[in-house]
Amino acid sequence: MQYPTHEVVNQPPPLEGHNPYTLDMALGEALAREGAAWASDALEELGALAGSPEFIEWGRVANAHFPVLHTHDRFGHREDRIEFHPAYHHLMETAIASGLHAAPWVDTRPGSHVVRAAKFIVWTAVEAGHLCPMSMTYAVVPCLAEEPDLLAEWLPRLASPEYDPAFLPATQKRGITAGMALTEKQGGSDVRANSTVAVPDGDGAYLLTGHKWFVSGTMADIFLATALGPEGLTCFFLPRWKPDGSKNNFWIQHIKDKMGDRSNATSEVEFADAWALPVGPVGRGVRTIVEMINRTRLDCSLGSAGLMRAGLAQAIHHARHRAAFGKGLQDQELMVQVLADLALESEAATSAALRLAGAYDRVARGTEPPGFSRIATPVVKYWICKRNPGHSAEALECLGGSGYIEDSGLPRVFRQSPLNGVWEGSGNVMCLDVLRAMRREPESLEAFLGELDRAAGADGRYDRALEDLKKALTEVGETVARRLVESMALLLQASLLLRHAPGFVSDAFVAARLESPGIAYGALPDGVDAGAIVQRAMPE
Numbered sequence: 136m137q138y139p140t141h142e143v144v145n146q147p148p149p150l151e152g153h154n155p156y157t158l159d160m161a162l163g164e165a166l167a168r169e170g171a172a173w174a175s176d177a178l179e180e181l182g183a184l185a186g187s188p189e190f191i192e193w194g195r196v197a198n199a200h201f202p203v204l205h206t207h208d209r210f211g212h213r214e215d216r217i218e219f220h221p222a223y224h225h226l227m228e229t230a231i232a233s234g235l236h237a238a239p240w241v242d243t244r245p246g247s248h249v250v251r252a253a254k255f256i257v258w259t260a261v262e263a264g265h266l267c268p269m270s271m272t273y274a275v276v277p278c279l280a281e282e283p284d285l286l287a288e289w290l291p292r293l294a295s296p297e298y299d300p301a302f303l304p305a306t307q308k309r310g311i312t313a314g315m316a317l318t319e320k321q322g323g324s325d326v327r328a329n330s331t332v333a334v335p336d337g338d339g340a341y342l343l344t345g346h347k348w349f350v351s352g353t354m355a356d357i358f359l360a361t362a363l364g365p366e367g368l369t370c371f372f373l374p375r376w377k378p379d380g381s382k383n384n385f386w387i388q389h390i391k392d393k394m395g396d397r398s399n400a401t402s403e404v405e406f407a408d409a410w411a412l413p414v415g416p417v418g419r420g421v422r423t424i425v426e427m428i429n430r431t432r433l434d435c436s437l438g439s440a441g442l443m444r445a446g447l448a449q450a451i452h453h454a455r456h457r458a459a460f461g462k463g464l465q466d467q468e469l470m471v472q473v474l475a476d477l478a479l480e481s482e483a484a485t486s487a488a489l490r491l492a493g494a495y496d497r498v499a500r501g502t503e504p505p506g507f508s509r510i511a512t513p514v515v516k517y518w519i520c521k522r523n524p525g526h527s528a529e530a531l532e533c534l535g536g537s538g539y540i541e542d543s544g545l546p547r548v549f550r551q552s553p554l555n556g557v558w559e560g561s562g563n564v565m566c567l568d569v570l571r572a573m574r575r576e577p578e579s580l581e582a583f584l585g586e587l588d589r590a591a592g593a594d595g596r597y598d599r600a601l602e603d604l605k606k607a608l609t610e611v612g613e614t615v616a617r618r619l620v621e622s623m624a625l626l627l628q629a630s631l632l633l634r635h636a637p638g639f640v641s642d643a644f645v646a647a648r649l650e651s652p653g654i655a656y657g658a659l660p661d662g663v664d665a666g667a668i669v670q671r672a673m674p675e
């Protein structure tokens with residue numbers, strides 16, 4: 136029986152059965168611009184899965200069921216195995232089948248890294264936690280390339296399109312994933328403070344003893360780990376199973392109780408004479424591992440762009456189905472300003488992240504020198520990740536009280552949102568890296584400014600801001616690093632929008648971010664065509 140008090144009115148339908156890829160015009164255009172339009176069908180297929188009720192539910196369930204650590208079996212033997220909910224395995228299976236883990240390393244088509252980047256953004260809408268092992272698996276490959284024999288043996292397993300969660304030696308598996316173990320209790324940013332020691336075993340391998348304080352994707356099959364050998368800090372290849380088929384001495388102590396990213400097991404681990412092989416020159420561990428770190432920094436930018444896009448879509452959807460004070464929210468002028476500002480940020484983030492992915496693609500193929508990607512990686516990572524938490528909070532607020540309720544999915548987006556800013560180099564560390572690039576690789580700054588110059592003359596306000604940046608670059612110290620990197624990021628985003636986005640988007644971005652910035656989202660200057668921006672962000 137239906138009681139009159141139970142009639143539900145003015146509540147939006149769930150946002151499902153949609154396609155997060157086809158709805159995202161900025162992403163589709165960036166994909167084509169960066170040379171990967173050939174993959175739009177594959178993206179559309181992945182987008183259909185990302186919007187399906189089935190995958191949305193798996194994303195929820197994978198976070199509702201925290202992974203369980205089994206340190207020992209019932210007979211007292213060490214197990215060091217983590218159990219995940221089947222929903223997590225479904226997500227992993229689809230992400231790997233879609234090539235999010237390593238496809239570009241075996242797909243020789245120009246643009247394959249861009250395709251993966253766009254898929255990463257689309258798939259973030261489903262669930263962000265399981266994308267950590269995807270990033271690690273992708274990022275490990277350029278480091279392994281330092282050791283051609285290791286690469287030849289392991290790349291086919293890493294790039295396999297099959298997910299195999301069995302806890303078995305890699306030779307018995309259909310596909311594998313990788314992880315990274317750098318951070319220790321006494322230092323994360325400062326990897327040189329590592330205290331894990333590596334002792335040569337006399338047979339070309341090393342035995343590692345020490346602890347690692349944060350190890351995500353803990354059930355990966357192989358890890359890159361840093362440790363102090365006789366020659367100094369070195370990067371090591373550490374498999375979960377030793378070549379003789381026995382388990383490596385990789386003892387999981389504890390799964391961390393994180394504020395978000397709940398589906399992904401991040402653990403504290405101890406190595407006790409763990410078997411490992413050196414990767415790259417011994418004593419040059421930082422130089423070697425930086426190749427992996429740069430790729431994961433790219434993924435942090437993609438992940439935050441994806442989270443912003445996911446929040447924006449929910450916010451616009453809600454406003455289109457909810458009325459207040461006798462009028463649809465989508466027709467309330469102030470709400471449209473907020474949605475438009477969120478859309479500007481999302482489009483700017485997507486454009487910058489895809490531009491960076493395109494640079495990585497071209498550098499990998501030798502068609503672009505590495506200067507731009509060297510400096511743009513920390514610039515873009517710093518800014519997109521920094522803008523993410525405020526964006527997620529504002530998107531949540533667009534749903535009012537319902538946005539604060541778990542079922543809306545937005546609390547999960549919000550709790551995830553600070554993470555990309557922290558890991559793989561926190562904000563200050565990113566800014567210091569930009570200064571380092573300027574000092575040690577001045578050609579990287581030249582390449583970056585060359586990119587900004589490409590939009591010169593398109594808008595007087597942009598030209599003035601670019602001039603100011605060039606003046607500021609004559610005196611760069613740590614105290615102004617954040618301000619400087621912020622300007623660099625905003626100008627990069629503006630330059631991309633001025634060249635490639637519709638005029639109403641680029642004009643609003645230049646006005647709201649360069650000329651007359653408001654502090655909170657929605658504080659757009661007068662005269663912005665907010666309605667057109669929202670319509671572009673999510674065509675009806």
Ligand SMILES: Cc1cc2nc3c(=O)[nH]c(=O)nc-3n(C[C@H](O)[C@H](O)[C@H](O)COP(=O)(O)OP(=O)(O)OC[C@H]3O[C@@H](n4cnc5c(N)ncnc54)[C@H](O)[C@@H]3O)c2cc1C
Pocket residue numbers: 314315316317318321322323324325349350351352393396401554557558559560561562563564567
């Ligand atoms: C959920 C999660 C998963 C993670 N997974 C992994 C993983 O799989 N593998 C792994 O190796 N690590 C992992 N990490 C660790 C992460 O990379 C580190 O937390 C991060 O690099 C920061 O290191 P830290 O925690 O030691 O902080 P610290 O290095 O102590 O930094 C603390 C603060 O000081 C700032 N700071 C540091 N140096 C300077 C300086 N010179 N000048 C100014 N400010 C400075 C930093 O920006 C930061 O804000 C993970 C972290 C989290 C939260």
